[in-house]
Amino acid sequence: MTNKETRWKQRFVNFKKAFIQLKSAIDKFDKLDDLAKEGMVQRFEYTYELAWKTIKDFIESKGEAEKYQKDVLKKAFQLDIIDNGEIWLEMLSKRNLMAHTYNETTFKEVVTGIVKKYYPEIEQLVIFFDKENE
DSSP states (O other): OOHHHHHHHHHHHHHHHHHHHHHHHHHTGGGOOHHHHHHHHHHHHHHHHHHHHHHHHHHHHTTOOOOSHHHHHHHHHHTTSSSOHHHHHHHHHHHHHHHHOOOHHHHHHHHHHIIIIIHHHHHHHHHHHHHHTO
16 A cells, blocks of 8 residues: 555545534534534534545545645546535535634525535545545
């Protein structure tokens, strides 16, 4: 196993742990108050960060190299690592927005997006990496 293969697999371990934490919030979503939903957004943010970095490391292990998040996501779509490139680019945008500003309307949009659109895409990525890691 090469260093680059080892790197993505190590990163995936952390990504999967973060995903499990996000999943636990998603599973309890109907019972979450606003403070807990803020925690769910935080879990989404670090899960997203680990997701794109795992993708980057995986792509590098296959001999490809992309430096910037947007380019990594585009390459992942081209390589069939992710199914919906537009949703991943939206995740990037919303993650950046939530990290730098707070607006109640945006917060509610992001929370809805996490539950309805982003979580299923992240879950698909975990499934992809689980298969690659066998």
